[in-house]
Amino acid sequence: MISRVPLIVMVLLCTYFSFQSILGQSRDSLTNAEQAYQSDNFEASIQYLELTISGGISNGEIFYNLANAYFENGNVGKAILNYRRAMLFSPRDIDLNIQLARARALRNEITPETTHWIIILEQLTENIVTINELSVVTLMVWSSFWLCLAGMGAVKRWRRSLRMVAIFLLVVSLTFIIFLGSRLYIQYQMLPAVVTVDSTPIYSGPSIAYFNQYDMFMGSEIYVTEEDGEWLKFVTPDRRQGWIQRTAIEYLFPQ
Amino acid sequence: MYSKVVAILILLLLLMGSAVTAQNTENTVNVLISNPNPFPGELITYTVSYSTTDDLSGVQVQLPDFFGFAQRPGPVRSTVESPSGIPINVITQDVILYATRISELTITPATISIPETPFQAGSTFESNTITVVVKSLPEGAPDSFTGVVGQFDLDVALEKTVVQANELNSLILTITGTGNIEQIISPLPDFPESWQVFDRAPIYDSLSQQIQSKTFTYQFFPDRAGNLSIPVVSFSYFDPNAMAYNTLVGPELTFAVEGEFANNTNTSETSTSNNIAFKPMTSVPISPFPSIGYWILWLITPVIAVLAWLMGRLFRGSSDSAKPLKQSQAFQRATNTLMQAREKDPTQAYQLVETTIMQYIGQTYRKDVTADTLEQTISDLSPKLQQRILYCMKQAQSGQYAPVSTKDANVLIQRTLDTLNLIEQGK
Numbered sequence: 001m002i003s004r005v006p007l008i009v010m011v012l013l014c015t016y017f018s019f020q021s022i023l024g025q026s027r028d029s030l031t032n033a034e035q036a037y038q039s040d041n042f043e044a045s046i047q048y049l050e051l052t053i054s055g056g057i058s059n060g061e062i063f064y065n066l067a068n069a070y071f072e073n074g075n076v077g078k079a080i081l082n083y084r085r086a087m088l089f090s091p092r093d094i095d096l097n098i099q100l101a102r103a104r105a106l107r108n109e110i111t112p113e114t115t116h117w118i119i120i121l122e123q124l125t126e127n128i129v130t131i132n133e134l135s136v137v138t139l140m141v142w143s144s145f146w147l148c149l150a151g152m153g154a155v156k157r158w159r160r161s162l163r164m165v166a167i168f169l170l171v172v173s174l175t176f177i178i179f180l181g182s183r184l185y186i187q188y189q190m191l192p193a194v195v196t197v198d199s200t201p202i203y204s205g206p207s208i209a210y211f212n213q214y215d216m217f218m219g220s221e222i223y224v225t226e227e228d229g230e231w232l233k234f235v236t237p238d239r240r241q242g243w244i245q246r247t248a249i250e251y252l253f254p255q
Numbered sequence: 256m257y258s259k260v261v262a263i264l265i266l267l268l269l270l271m272g273s274a275v276t277a278q279n280t281e282n283t284v285n286v287l288i289s290n291p292n293p294f295p296g297e298l299i300t301y302t303v304s305y306s307t308t309d310d311l312s313g314v315q316v317q318l319p320d321f322f323g324f325a326q327r328p329g330p331v332r333s334t335v336e337s338p339s340g341i342p343i344n345v346i347t348q349d350v351i352l353y354a355t356r357i358s359e360l361t362i363t364p365a366t367i368s369i370p371e372t373p374f375q376a377g378s379t380f381e382s383n384t385i386t387v388v389v390k391s392l393p394e395g396a397p398d399s400f401t402g403v404v405g406q407f408d409l410d411v412a413l414e415k416t417v418v419q420a421n422e423l424n425s426l427i428l429t430i431t432g433t434g435n436i437e438q439i440i441s442p443l444p445d446f447p448e449s450w451q452v453f454d455r456a457p458i459y460d461s462l463s464q465q466i467q468s469k470t471f472t473y474q475f476f477p478d479r480a481g482n483l484s485i486p487v488v489s490f491s492y493f494d495p496n497a498m499a500y501n502t503l504v505g506p507e508l509t510f511a512v513e514g515e516f517a518n519n520t521n522t523s524e525t526s527t528s529n530n531i532a533f534k535p536m537t538s539v540p541i542s543p544f545p546s547i548g549y550w551i552l553w554l555i556t557p558v559i560a561v562l563a564w565l566m567g568r569l570f571r572g573s574s575d576s577a578k579p580l581k582q583s584q585a586f587q588r589a590t591n592t593l594m595q596a597r598e599k600d601p602t603q604a605y606q607l608v609e610t611t612i613m614q615y616i617g618q619t620y621r622k623d624v625t626a627d628t629l630e631q632t633i634s635d636l637s638p639k640l641q642q643r644i645l646y647c648m649k650q651a652q653s654g655q656y657a658p659v660s661t662k663d664a665n666v667l668i669q670r671t672l673d674t675l676n677l678i679e680q681g682k
Contacts, residue, residue, distance in 0.1 A: 026538035037533050052538070059541040061534045068531040074451070088543035099531060108453050135545040139552055146556035153564030187544065199454050201440050204325075208402070209295070209356045211325040212438040215456060 060089025077218035108217035112238035121182035138176035145169035202242035206231035296404030296435035313370035405434015411505030420514035585618035605654035
């Protein structure tokens with residue numbers, strides 16, 4: 001037992017120092033990315049930022065700056081992709097919302113009107129709270145509801161006075177759970193993605209032998225619902241469906 | 256004689272009527288395919304027709320799902336034919352198909368639905384199943400061939416032949432013909448890399464059910480002034496009639512760009528100030544999603560609630576279980592005493608009833624009860640019950656000093672028992 005203690009300490013120290021090393025490299029990359037961006041070398045800035053993200057370091061500011069670099073470099077698809085990634089961290093950031101709207105306006109298609117009910121539900125909170133914030137609030141209301149029930153169960157004379165409070169908390173809990181559920185369902189089951197190639201044909205099945213329904217263009221936002229080899233079935237916010245090649249899109253969060 | 260003629264005439268009329276009825280029920284569904292052995296992408300026509308002597312109103316044609324085919328359904332046409340003098344109503348629907356894969360494809364039956372009317376029940380008729388064997392395209396396809404089969408024309412034009420610097424121009428490319436036009440992939444011309452090019456969604460136009468056109472529009476900003484040319488556009492397809500691959504090549508288009516473009520170097524120098532502000536970054540990784548520990552927290556409060564409920568139930572249960580036992584014993588004693596009272600003489604029975612009521616109330620409320628404090632002690636009971644107890648008590652007291660019979664005593668005992676039982680149930 002005693003001999004294990006130094007081993008554990010060594011492992012912890014190694015983990016700490018390797019993490020510090022990664023953080024140090026990331027800090028250097030971020031500094032280089034900023035310098036490249038300020039000198040209009042967007043290609044280099046993109047490379048440094050992508051390097052940082054591939055090293056496992058990502059947050060809202062990094063995605064926002066990366067999106068700006070892509071935007072300045074004329075790549076609307078990657079810009080929208082990274083603005084949306086940044087939105088997961090800072091949904092109330094005004095600059096970010098403006099930039100996302102600008103990038104969407106540069107797309108080669110009219111922004112579709114959302115008609116898919118779960119996407120509508122998701123978009124109700126998307127620009128207001130992050131998933132983490134919504135999770136905390138929902139947990140608080142949920143816990144309050146159960147504590148209220150606990151009070152009612154433990155003390156008989158509290159039952160009548162707490163009944164209305166419990167009903168109110170239950171309604172609020174369910175509302176928040178529906179909002180949180182829609183956000184998580186979209187992230188885990190209807191994987192959001194963005195078209196990152198200039199244009200790509202959309203087929204009615206997972207092969208080019210199928211019917212070519214229409215074309216999609218850079219920056220189009222889709223939700224992937226099914227995979228079949230190199231082909232992905234998707235739905236758009238306005239309920240169009242089709243199959244697209246995996247190489248034509250990038251997921252909001254790499255799978 | 257006349258009656259025989261009339262009978263024969265009636266018989267003949269009946270026979271004719273049955274013949275007409277038999278004809279009316281002859282409903283036939285036919286399907287035809289123009290080419291059962293096509294190439295993938297080659298247009299074929301599937302025709303479904305239904306003929307009947309009945310009225311066609313409300314008749315519906317349900318087409319097969321055409322699995323393995325792309326389809327362009329045409330309108331339902333209705334005509335009247337009279338090949339043997341009897342008018343026959345015919346409805347026909349043509350569907351243009353093309354196979355999307357090389358294999359043996361089966362077209363499931365088409366269904367004709369006859370609606371129910373007051374004179375006949377609804378019914379459905381099915382056509383035959385058709386098998387289409389799709390054959391492979393011949394060897395020797397050019398590199399630019401993308402699976403388009405049919406006969407096509409290519410038209411290439413520029414929106415403007417003269418544009419100003421930084422003005423948008425458009426290249427419009429229209430492919431018209433009979434074939435799998437939906438499967439034509441954008442034949443993007445090889446624009447110079449420095450040009451900004453935006454390709455619009457293609458526009459379909461239907462000249463007939465067979466002949467269609469697809470228009471691709473490429474909007475572009477040239478990056479320099481002068482006379483410029485658009486690279487040549489080419490498009491390949493397979494012609495099943497000629498059994499050959501054809502390549503259509505558009506003309507070389509030129510246009511003039513007038514005016515001056517801003518100096519790129521200067522633009523680069525000034526662009527720094529126009530850049531979107533770079534936000535200060537930290538190298539702290541943040542996950543946008545809650546961790547597993549968060550979901551465990553969801554279980555804590557429900558568990559607390561269940562435990563609290565169980566504790567509450569346990570606590571209440573133990574305190575509640577003590578009370579009924581004592582009260583039940585009190586009631587049991589009272590019942591026994593009242594049973595004994597039945598065997599006593601009336602005066603003693605009345606005394607025992609009084610004593611039993613006092614003892615029962617005293618044991619139930621755990622206090623000494625006298626005739627004076629009885630009313631106050633039972634004040635928490637319902638007024639009706641109070642009234643009943645006080646009545647029993649009064650009867651028991653007064654009966655001790657009055658001439659009473661055994662029957663009167665038994666009535667009082669029974670009434671007292673009922674009253675005490677009601678108190679017991681109310682606890």
